[in-house]
Amino acid sequence: MATSVRESVEEVGRLPDFVAVKEQTPLQRMISSQSFWVTIALIALVILMTAMEPSFGTPANAANVTRNLAPFGIMALGMTVVIITGGIDLSVGSIMGLVAIVAGLFLTWHYPWYIAFAMGLFSGLACGAVNGFFVAYAGMPSFVVTLGMLSLARSLAVVFSANQMLYQFGPDAPIVKAIGQAKWPRHGPENWAPQWIPELSSQFWTMVILALIVGFVFNFTAWARHLFAIGGNEEAARLTGVPVNWIKFQAYVFSAFTASIASLLLLGYNGSAINAMGQGYELRVIAATVIGGASLMGGVGTAFGAVIGSAFLEVIRNALLMAGIDSNWQGAFVGAFIILAVLLGMQTGGKSILSASLAVLMPKKNR
Amino acid sequence: MPVLEVRHVSKNFGAIRALTDVSFQVERGEVVGLMGDNGAGKSTIVKAVAGNFPPSDGEIVVDGKVCRFHQPVHARAEGIEVVYQDLALADNLTAAQNVFLGRELKKGFWPIRVLDKQAMIDRSAALFRELKSETRPRDLVKKMSGGQRQAVAIARTRLSNAKLVLMDEPTAAISVRQVAEVLELIRRLKAQGVGVILISHRMPDVFAVSDRIIVLRRGSKVADKEAGKTSPEEITGLITGAIRGD
Numbered sequence: 001m002a003t004s005v006r007e008s009v010e011e012v013g014r015l016p017d018f019v020a021v022k023e024q025t026p027l028q029r030m031i032s033s034q035s036f037w038v039t040i041a042l043i044a045l046v047i048l049m050t051a052m053e054p055s056f057g058t059p060a061n062a063a064n065v066t067r068n069l070a071p072f073g074i075m076a077l078g079m080t081v082v083i084i085t086g087g088i089d090l091s092v093g094s095i096m097g098l099v100a101i102v103a104g105l106f107l108t109w110h111y112p113w114y115i116a117f118a119m120g121l122f123s124g125l126a127c128g129a130v131n132g133f134f135v136a137y138a139g140m141p142s143f144v145v146t147l148g149m150l151s152l153a154r155s156l157a158v159v160f161s162a163n164q165m166l167y168q169f170g171p172d173a174p175i176v177k178a179i180g181q182a183k184w185p186r187h188g189p190e191n192w193a194p195q196w197i198p199e200l201s202s203q204f205w206t207m208v209i210l211a212l213i214v215g216f217v218f219n220f221t222a223w224a225r226h227l228f229a230i231g232g233n234e235e236a237a238r239l240t241g242v243p244v245n246w247i248k249f250q251a252y253v254f255s256a257f258t259a260s261i262a263s264l265l266l267l268g269y270n271g272s273a274i275n276a277m278g279q280g281y282e283l284r285v286i287a288a289t290v291i292g293g294a295s296l297m298g299g300v301g302t303a304f305g306a307v308i309g310s311a312f313l314e315v316i317r318n319a320l321l322m323a324g325i326d327s328n329w330q331g332a333f334v335g336a337f338i339i340l341a342v343l344l345g346m347q348t349g350g351k352s353i354l355s356a357s358l359a360v361l362m363p364k365k366n367r
Numbered sequence: 368m369p370v371l372e373v374r375h376v377s378k379n380f381g382a383i384r385a386l387t388d389v390s391f392q393v394e395r396g397e398v399v400g401l402m403g404d405n406g407a408g409k410s411t412i413v414k415a416v417a418g419n420f421p422p423s424d425g426e427i428v429v430d431g432k433v434c435r436f437h438q439p440v441h442a443r444a445e446g447i448e449v450v451y452q453d454l455a456l457a458d459n460l461t462a463a464q465n466v467f468l469g470r471e472l473k474k475g476f477w478p479i480r481v482l483d484k485q486a487m488i489d490r491s492a493a494l495f496r497e498l499k500s501e502t503r504p505r506d507l508v509k510k511m512s513g514g515q516r517q518a519v520a521i522a523r524t525r526l527s528n529a530k531l532v533l534m535d536e537p538t539a540a541i542s543v544r545q546v547a548e549v550l551e552l553i554r555r556l557k558a559q560g561v562g563v564i565l566i567s568h569r570m571p572d573v574f575a576v577s578d579r580i581i582v583l584r585r586g587s588k589v590a591d592k593e594a595g596k597t598s599p600e601e602i603t604g605l606i607t608g609a610i611r612g613d
């Protein structure tokens with residue numbers, strides 16, 4: 001292949017009407033991606049905080065931060081899939097609440113944990129299917145449909161729970177807790193891990209595995225090609241035979257799936273279920289996704305970006321806490337970062353503001 | 368048996384009547400030029416034949432079989448390939464990804480069937496070379512010139528062994544040299560027995576390759592003439608309405 005590319009480039013070199021546009025190298029592509037710069041910013045922030053705040057760089061805090069960001073990272077993966085199609089899912093936070101209450105109810109009725117989790121998951125997927133049906137097949141705007149579901153699922157959660165906290169989980173309570181609170185690797189005399197390695201939560205590992213799967217799917221499957229094509233030009237995708245409606249439907253079901261998984265893990269971690277679980281999370285999930293480089297216009301997004309965006313927001317939150325800044329400021333930061341991220345990704349004259357400002361900061365010699 | 372037969376096709380978009388009782392045939396290895404003013408209904412015919420929407424009235428017969436397409440894939444399954452006027456490209460994908468959109472090559476075994484990216488890139492590169500286009504398979508369509516984009520849309524039609532190729536203004540945005548390549552491709556398709564419908568506003572291109580020229584005016588067919596027995600002047604007159612058709 002390398003030879004054929006060189007051949008065609010040489011052939012092209014002789015042609016008078018050839019407009020020279022250099023093919024981007026992988027390095028150039030990486031440097032021009034938003035998630036790359038967010039990663040740099042994140043690393044810088046971590047180094048700065050470690051130097052300034054002794055309690056920040058500890059393994060315990062690392063375990064803490066990675067656990068806190070995981071539910072957002074998990075949901076951001078689902079949100080990325082939806083945002084790539086050019087849609088949005090505002091209902092993820094409410095779906096979390098409903099899933100937790102449904103699973104919690106079955107636990108309080110002394111069903112085995114797997115039945116309870118399956119019922120919770122089922123209720124979450126049902127919400128996703130309703131979203132997907134109205135967006136993909138009825139052709140309604142995703143904003144409207146999922147806003148409706150935000151209200152509907154939360155209301156169901158409140159009604160089903162009779163506005164009570166659920167915590168008497170019956171015989172399987174220890175298993176549920178063990179799932180939510182599991183850690184790896186473990187410290188202690190009978191375990192191999194030295195003290196400086198953080199004990200990473202089951203939530204974190206779930207996020208990592210899910211991100212690897214989503215990353216694989218994005219890069220190697222026709223399904224993801226179709227997903228991106230829908231975001232780029234839905235009409236063109238339809239004309240070329242892409243099953244547009246079916247794929248959009250699946251995107252919303254997957255988003256609900258990630259919300260359900262996040263909810264069940266948090267349920268296990270807390271050992272209780274409240275109907276307010278996930279309230280306001282949709283904003284942070286969308287913020288994480290957009291900060292990670294997904295475009296609200298559709299057609300752009302990565303699994304890595306979803307995770308790194310979530311990590312970025314959580315580290316900022318953690319840093320603010322440690323710096324002793326009033327936690328009520330967090331919302332201001334999240335909001336500011338959403339606007340900033342969208343601004344950077346915005347296209348002006350065919351160029352994103354990010355790449356335009358990069359071009360100013362680092363002028364290319366050979367153009 | 369003609370490869371395509373359009374029988375008394377009409378199409379309404381609400382109150383707009385885009386086509387009125389249009390009938391014509393395309394034989395194997397025949398190139399039909401379809402001409403008409405803006406809004407005459409040329410693209411509407413293409414879209415009806417390509418399965419974007421069924422006609423309001425009349426029928427479309429492919430290879431003697433009456434077809435009622437509801438989706439473009441159905442038409443493609445019958446061997447109909449299309450270059451759409453707006454090209455139907457996803458800007459955020461590369462040239463190769465667009466060429467194979469909807470029919471990606473895969474490798475491996477179920478359940479893990481992954482994209483065969485290299486094969487798709489190689490095949491697209493070969494198609495672009497055949498079209499003498501300087502389009503690189505890995506470039507994003509977003510960053511391409513009009514001609515390169517057109518090459519991507521044309522390359523798509525070469526993936527399968529089509530019976531009928533519909534080209535809606537395939538030469539609108541390309542250089543003289545590339546126009547020659549597209550016309551050459553049309554001649555090659557003809558030699559292979561493929562039927563071609565060429566829509567273009569460029570009179571010389573249409574005359575260069577067409578066996579027959581059909582003129583549409585305000586949704587109706589006003590002329591269906593052998594290219595050798597008419598002239599650009601006559602066709603122009605028919606298009607503008609200066610000459611009354613039959």
Ligand SMILES: Nc1ncnc2c1ncn2[C@@H]1O[C@H](COP(=O)(O)OP(=O)(O)OP(=O)(O)O)[C@@H](O)[C@H]1O
Pocket residue numbers: 380383384385403404405406407408409410411412452
């Ligand atoms: N989807 C649609 N909805 C409503 N009206 C339409 C639609 N598509 C086409 N039309 C109308 O049908 C008529 C024929 O349009 P068509 O696109 O077939 O013209 P055309 O001959 O291809 O013109 P051009 O040379 O500009 O491409 C026009 O009046 C157009 O406004």
Ligand SMILES: [Mg+2]
Pocket residue numbers: 409410411452535
């Ligand atoms: Mg047209």
